[in-house]
Amino acid sequence: MSPTLCTRRSFLKRGLIGGALATTLPAFLDRTLLRVDAAEAAMLTQRPHGKDAPILIVMQLAGGNDGLNSFIPLENDHYRRARPRLGLVEKTALNLEGNLGLHENLDGLKALYDDGLLSLVQGVGYPNPNRSHFRATEIWHSARPEADPGSNGWLGRYFDNQCQGMAPETGISLTNQPPQAFDGEGSMGITFRNPQKFDFDDDIDIMSGASINMPGPGRRVDLDDPLAFLERSHLDAVVSSDHLHDVLKKQAAPGGFPKNKLGNDLSLVARMIAGGMSTRVYYVSQGGYDTHANQVGSHARLMRELGDSLKSFWAEMKRQGNEERVCMLVFSEFGRRVSENSSGGTDHGAAAPAMVLGGGFKGGVHGSLPDLAPEKLFRGDLQHNLDFRQLYATVLREHMSVNPKGILEKDWKSLKI
Amino acid sequence: MPPPILARRHWNDQTAAHLLNRAGFGATPRERANWAALDIEDAVDKLLQPSPEAARTQAPAFFKAEHASSRRPDGMDRASFRKLPEEERRKRNMAFQRSQRQNLRVASIWWLERMRDSDFPLEEKLTLFWHGHFATSFQKVRAAYPMLLQNMSFREKGRGHWPDLIEAVAKDPAMLNYLDNARSNKKKPNENFARELMELFTLGEGHYSEDDIRNAARALTGWSMDADRWEFKERPFLHDQGNKRFFGESGRFDGRDIIDLIVKKERSDEYLVERLWSFFAGPHDLKRAINDLAPHFRKQGHSLQALLRAMFLHPSFYAAEQQRTQIKSPVMFCVNSIRLLEGKAPPTPRVLQACRALGQELYRPPSVKGWDGGSAWITGSTLALRYQSIEQLLKAPGVVNPEAILPDRKISRKEAREQLFDRFFASQLRPLEQQGIDQILAKMPPPSDWNALQVRNLLNHILQQPQYQLI
Numbered sequence: 001m002s003p004t005l006c007t008r009r010s011f012l013k014r015g016l017i018g019g020a021l022a023t024t025l026p027a028f029l030d031r032t033l034l035r036v037d038a039a040e041a042a043m044l045t046q047r048p049h050g051k052d053a054p055i056l057i058v059m060q061l062a063g064g065n066d067g068l069n070s071f072i073p074l075e076n077d078h079y080r081r082a083r084p085r086l087g088l089v090e091k092t093a094l095n096l097e098g099n100l101g102l103h104e105n106l107d108g109l110k111a112l113y114d115d116g117l118l119s120l121v122q123g124v125g126y127p128n129p130n131r132s133h134f135r136a137t138e139i140w141h142s143a144r145p146e147a148d149p150g151s152n153g154w155l156g157r158y159f160d161n162q163c164q165g166m167a168p169e170t171g172i173s174l175t176n177q178p179p180q181a182f183d184g185e186g187s188m189g190i191t192f193r194n195p196q197k198f199d200f201d202d203d204i205d206i207m208s209g210a211s212i213n214m215p216g217p218g219r220r221v222d223l224d225d226p227l228a229f230l231e232r233s234h235l236d237a238v239v240s241s242d243h244l245h246d247v248l249k250k251q252a253a254p255g256g257f258p259k260n261k262l263g264n265d266l267s268l269v270a271r272m273i274a275g276g277m278s279t280r281v282y283y284v285s286q287g288g289y290d291t292h293a294n295q296v297g298s299h300a301r302l303m304r305e306l307g308d309s310l311k312s313f314w315a316e317m318k319r320q321g322n323e324e325r326v327c328m329l330v331f332s333e334f335g336r337r338v339s340e341n342s343s344g345g346t347d348h349g350a351a352a353p354a355m356v357l358g359g360g361f362k363g364g365v366h367g368s369l370p371d372l373a374p375e376k377l378f379r380g381d382l383q384h385n386l387d388f389r390q391l392y393a394t395v396l397r398e399h400m401s402v403n404p405k406g407i408l409e410k411d412w413k414s415l416k417i
Numbered sequence: 418m419p420p421p422i423l424a425r426r427h428w429n430d431q432t433a434a435h436l437l438n439r440a441g442f443g444a445t446p447r448e449r450a451n452w453a454a455l456d457i458e459d460a461v462d463k464l465l466q467p468s469p470e471a472a473r474t475q476a477p478a479f480f481k482a483e484h485a486s487s488r489r490p491d492g493m494d495r496a497s498f499r500k501l502p503e504e505e506r507r508k509r510n511m512a513f514q515r516s517q518r519q520n521l522r523v524a525s526i527w528w529l530e531r532m533r534d535s536d537f538p539l540e541e542k543l544t545l546f547w548h549g550h551f552a553t554s555f556q557k558v559r560a561a562y563p564m565l566l567q568n569m570s571f572r573e574k575g576r577g578h579w580p581d582l583i584e585a586v587a588k589d590p591a592m593l594n595y596l597d598n599a600r601s602n603k604k605k606p607n608e609n610f611a612r613e614l615m616e617l618f619t620l621g622e623g624h625y626s627e628d629d630i631r632n633a634a635r636a637l638t639g640w641s642m643d644a645d646r647w648e649f650k651e652r653p654f655l656h657d658q659g660n661k662r663f664f665g666e667s668g669r670f671d672g673r674d675i676i677d678l679i680v681k682k683e684r685s686d687e688y689l690v691e692r693l694w695s696f697f698a699g700p701h702d703l704k705r706a707i708n709d710l711a712p713h714f715r716k717q718g719h720s721l722q723a724l725l726r727a728m729f730l731h732p733s734f735y736a737a738e739q740q741r742t743q744i745k746s747p748v749m750f751c752v753n754s755i756r757l758l759e760g761k762a763p764p765t766p767r768v769l770q771a772c773r774a775l776g777q778e779l780y781r782p783p784s785v786k787g788w789d790g791g792s793a794w795i796t797g798s799t800l801a802l803r804y805q806s807i808e809q810l811l812k813a814p815g816v817v818n819p820e821a822i823l824p825d826r827k828i829s830r831k832e833a834r835e836q837l838f839d840r841f842f843a844s845q846l847r848p849l850e851q852q853g854i855d856q857i858l859a860k861m862p863p864p865s866d867w868n869a870l871q872v873r874n875l876l877n878h879i880l881q882q883p884q885y886q887l888i
């Protein structure tokens with residue numbers, strides 16, 4: 001969203017008016033507050049989000065998770081033949097249902113499944129799968145497989161459609177870079193890694209804030225105008241870091257989360273939810289899934305982190321009474337090749353399972369595992385039987401209560417998950 | 418027709434500043450004026466000319482020591498190491514990893530100091546470009562020696578013959594490890610390197626087929642290494658001798674054949690120009706740059722030096738839309754600040770720490786795609802941290818040299834403001850920002866009475882302008 005009145009008011013309240021630069025105010029205001037148009041004036045009275053609005057958490061397993069070794073087909077000859085070494089995980093797999101097993105380190109996830117909080121969706125992908133990490137990630141983030149690279153993101157379009165006039169922290173990403181999914185015409189959300197370091201010094205702030213040339217409402221601030229982009233980022237960050245620190249001051253960190261990056265990130269998300277941040281979409285990422293070589297140990301570690309972190313997070317959601325209000329979508333940009341390679345790893349693949357977690361869904365296993373028979377593979381990869389945009393549509397319509405058509409360009413049907 | 422050259426009447430203080438900002442790490446007003454006084458072609462030739470002093474700079478001691486010895490824990494070979502009890506192996510491995518992290522720190526400081534001090538800054542900037550282009554990370558390689566070895570190879574080959582540089586990278590031990598080609602073999606070729614070779618290093622996504630990748634991976638089998646010594650090694654028994662089809666041709670190709678076939682495609686010239694232009698110039702006028710520079714590069718026998726020269730002379734490189742529109746990378750942000758502050762003893766470990774906090778660790782690019790750069794550098798927390806880092810940097814002893822920054826104090830406040838803006842922004846700022854600084858100045862004594870603390874405080878205000886993120 002473009003700088004909103006809420007943003008501007010907090011910004012001005014924050015000290016500019018009483019600050020050292022009061023004499024520059026008229027010129028400054030002329031370019032900003034006094035040019036409020038009708039649409040923005042209407043927002044003054046809108047209260048677009050309440051304390052119990054639905055929350056979506058999107059998690060990327062970055063690098064391409066080996067779906068077949070996370071959700072393991074049991075008693076499958078094709079699998080055993082394709083993976084003479086890596087397929088040994090079948091021996092220790094946890095039984096999920098039917099011929100589907102879970103990696104032994106996903107016991108936390110198994111508990112969520114038993115609790116009815118996990119909906120596993122098999123065989124998710126899109127036509128003409130791309131095996132480049134970067135292009136595939138772009139496709140998942142933009143939800144436009146056919147569009148040129150650099151297209152805006154599906155969550156950015158959600159912000160544009162639904163969250164005009166809300167605070168910048170409507171989208172929060174705990175990543176090193178803003179995710180492309182957040183890229184919208186107006187909005188870009190807030191990205192930070194560590195809340196302690198997301199802090200602005202008050203004295204200096206008055207100073208640097210003075211140079212802020214607010215871009216007009218509704219205009220996309222891209223790098224045609226890098227200075228406007230910087231000033232917008234500055235303004236959004238100043239305001240939302242204030243909100244964040246207020247919330248974190250009041251809300252202690254929940255206990256019991258594993259001490260790793262994903263555990264810390266999910267603990268922070270849980271804390272922000274408990275503290276009443278107005279955030280509607282959180283974005284987190286767990287890296288390290290690009291397992292081309294010697295993957296047994298590293299994949300097992302990732303599974304341990306993933307299962308345990310998810311388990312802690314949902315225990316905390318239950319404790320907060322938020323397990324229906326929150327929905328989590330877990331995906332990876334692609335699965336991996338069915339056959340293992342000669343380095344004890346797997347190369348980039350295509351279709352893979354995705355997960356939807358939350359009390360608002362039925363739970364269980366949905367869709368069907370694509371056929372592993374060599375003649376049914378495409379370039380050695382699983383073929384998808386379910387388009388990922390259908391998953392997005394399901395989450396948008398059933399959980400976020402918005403019509404996905406404006407965001408996904410087509411009326412994708414909801415899955416019955 | 419050779420590519421166009423910036424008209425001489427446009428070669429001045431401001432365009433010289435732009436060249437030094439982009440091809441190096443910025444310049445003080447004095448340096449800028451010296452370069453502006455040269456003829457533009459002489460200036461660019463000088464920029465591309467190694468300085469004898471830079472050539473004499475020594476590699477860090479650990480690098481020279483390791484060069485001649487085994488590089489495994491305690492210098493043991495793999496077989497005898499495996500015979501040790503598990504507890505002992507773990508202990509030695511941990512100590513080894515610690516020493517590697519320490520060596521990497523030495524290598525990072527070494528590189529930052531070269532960026533700060535070198536009188537051949539293009540080599541440093543270009544090495545940084547290649548490091549992001551052929552991104553390889555210590556995260557996976559876990560040894561400092563091969564990371565620095567790769568850095569040296571970028572210096573040696575980075576202005577040479579393009580296919581030779583690609584071959585050097587394909588045979589580079591850190592890369593062989595990072596993208597797994599060292600483990601590839603004819604039975605099941607590993608596609609990791611073959612894919613990125615085309616997608617990220619030479620052609621760009623969409624300019625090859627999956628079959629091309631598979632065949633390239635087969636051709637590249639056998640390019641392996643001695644992992645104990647971090648040395649390239651050709652292993653014929655791993656190599657797939659069979660016939661391969663690649664870009665419509667067929668033959669018993671090996672790695673070099675694949676590289677030559679890639680470079681034969683005009684797309685590879687365009688792609689490299691695109692990458693260099695985006696890094697050094699910016700998004701503006703990319704089409705024109707490709708049209709002018711790509712054919713020139715081919716005609717010049719893929720000489721990187723010739724391509725760089727034509728790029729730095731090109732009128733579009735100096736377009737108003739390019740100047741001060743690039744978001745500084747963290748390394749650029751820190752090194753540029755230090756160069757402009759002219760301090761006598763800037764503390765490099767602090768700079769290293771700042772770069773890391775701001776999202777750019779040398780020898781640890783976040784993925785094989787390198788650093789995305791541009792707006793991706795800026796998040797709420799990195800922006801806050803940029804302001805905090807500047808403040809800390811200014812506070813550290815040895816960073817600010819007030820005598821060099823404001824040599825003559827018998828000036829008015831307005832003149833002081835103009836001199837400082839000129840130094841840090843190579844221009845005057847908008848009236849609003851000027852007013853802001855003037856308000857601070859009005860509360861200060863006249864410049865002749867400023868003490869070091871007051872200068873630092875004033876700089877703190879000036880360098881926290883959002884504009885200061887741009888170069």
